[in-house]
Amino acid sequence: MKKNNNNIFNWQADRSKYPELDKNGKPIVDLASHKYTKIWQGPNHPGVTGNMSLELTLSGDEIVDAKTHVGYLHRGFEKLMERRIYFKGLATSIRMCVPEADSNEYVYSSCVEDLANIEVPEMALWLRTLALEMARLQVLLRTVPGQASTLSLGLGGQWGMYIRDLILDRFEELTGGRVYHMFIIPGGVRGLLPDGFKKRMEENLKEVDEFVEKIEDLIYSNSIFKKRTVGVGVIDPSWVSKYGIVGPNARAAGFKRDVRKDYPYLKYNELDFEVFTATDSDIYTRNQIRKQDLITTVDLIRQILAKMPDKGELRAKTPNVLHWEIEKGETYQRSESSRGEYGMYMVSDGSKYPRRINLRGPSYTHAVSLLEKMLINANIADVHSIMVSLQTCPPEIER
């Protein structure tokens, strides 16, 4: 799998140790033969994103079989939201994926609006676009340099976390919350930009620009980083439709998939941006694609702040939210989160409560079926960086 030219890294695994495969292609592992070791990575493990665990079967230090175990963060949201009126459901929906709560708000609100036929005012659309892009920016500031932290280059992660905090400050100014905002509500948004927001945002964006330039030296010129990421964790382009791969992971494999371009929502068709693709599809490439996303996002925020009107109506007229009954129907709405297509399926039955809500998070496929496939034949030291490069987010798998 590795294609390093250096001889030290060009070793060949002892294939005689490998288990035979059964007719389904699964290895036959006999633990009593003492040839294999079974270890658990997680849930209490510093190298696991969120709270999930991997059951790894090893031969030496190569993985012959992997199973993902989830459910450590299961709160039963889809059940709880059936018991909450539409407006209360918003507060529940945002906790479905913790790092990027705004995508949840948006898909929930747009599902309700689609079912109830509500037109959102112009100004609210701009503010929503701004909130979604800011959310993407803060996630990418955490995860792009976070890839280096998985290889013990912790400085990148720490630094990115500090810059992310500046964006969270702007969020606090705009919405009042650091992590959970509840800014996008069914029918519109909650408030206007505060005075001087644009100026302070521009200052922060300048810091982000500087940071992106500096991690070029810090991370991407680091030979260890390259050695550990180039050619490791490759996603075969033929897997993309087979495993339902979306977002940056699909773009790194050469597929131009971006919900913002393909199914323009909010104000994305009035903004000028490009979708970047690459072909190498390894950890390094996926990280480069995300870095490119980061630069695009900074540019998009500048465009939004320049183009958006100063004043306008914030909310469409909705019925009294306490007696809000939505007639029978079903819908599916999607948005592009930092991890890819993020969608929600909602069924209403004419009462005050939704009948069924189902969330389609990108990690549902990335972290379970795809990760199990990718880890086979990988080295145990690469497990963490492969997992982070897929950007798995456990709370959206089990909800």
Added chain:
Amino acid sequence: MKSIINDIKTRFEISDIVKQRDNFNFLTCKKEQTVSLITHLKNIEGFSHFVLLTAVDWIEEGKFQLTYILNNPDKKIDIGIRTFIERETATMDSAHHLWEHVATYQRELKEMFGIDFPGSPRVDESFILEGWDDIPPYRRDFDTKKYSEETFFPREGRTTNDPTEYMKKKLYPDEEK
């Protein structure tokens, strides 16, 4: 989009076509034909991206609704396929051979709704819950509040007001309804 719908109309028994958006249609298909309809859409019409599979519990009619949403990334159109199965037996043909991640959805449905997909890989392994011995929790007749109160030692002193009643009492005491 229209031509695709017209084409599959002639081949399969479909009904209740709802145009949700310009590029998104919902339709209902018979249980026996659903997997072959999905196979047809995947192989012939280019719906290569499987978005989601989920179930809705229509307990009043004694039925489960299964919803498959497929996406055609080249033409940028979506199709949602509904199919109804009996709530009593709750068995459906498996579609795990078409996409790898369908098996995960089916595993979740088996655990959370009790819908069986014979032949799907690892469908009987627990996915999210651990040591669950009640009825599947996403079914409508499972009362989560009662279960929580009986099991998890609720702390006394917590009062919950239904916002509708509470605001009516506080803000509009005279209003009828």
Added chain:
Amino acid sequence: MSDINNNTNNKEDKFLAEENKKRTVIGPDGIEFEIDPLKDYFCDQKPEVRDPKNKVVEKFINWARAESLWVLGFGTGCGSIEIPPLLTPRFDAARFGVQMRATPRQSSVIIISGYLAVKTLKRVIRSYEQMQSPKYVLALGSCTINGGMYYDSYNTINRLDYYMPVDVYVAGCMPRPEALLAGFNKLKERIKAGRAEGANEYAEKFDWYKANQKKIIKDWNMPDYNW
């Protein structure tokens, strides 16, 4: 209450995993022998109450303990997203002696960062019992106090103090890093005053805690006390 402690023997446990059942195995040298994994693989001594002899020395040791709080890096809920910013130069938890540690053996504080699903509670108990006493529990968020917004969920616990002794609660959903720092300071005060006796409380009321834990964790599959 005494029969709770050996539930694995007295009744057929339908969730008992295959590898934890009593069975006969053949060793590498060809000799057959019987094993009972839950009894043989683990030390079955219960936790004991630790009674400091010398109060003056204890006071000094408590001061030292309060100044180096090593936290187990176990993100159990949404609150764990505010812990990485806490370690950055902006909030700088290191100036309070707070550090993250990878294994339970090295750490003295466990942060329960939010709601606990039943599946996680089992792992949390295991991690908590593996920590060396004295050990402290910092509970974040409304959901550890009374269930918060998950009060009616079938899979999250409502109050944490029924399953393990809690020293400090930090309220909020979710608590800000500043609130967490205040929580750490509160914990320090408690330790210095000699009031953070969670480990002793756990040993004293061991049967009660175990009964509560076993009531909700049906798939137990571990020894009664995880050394």
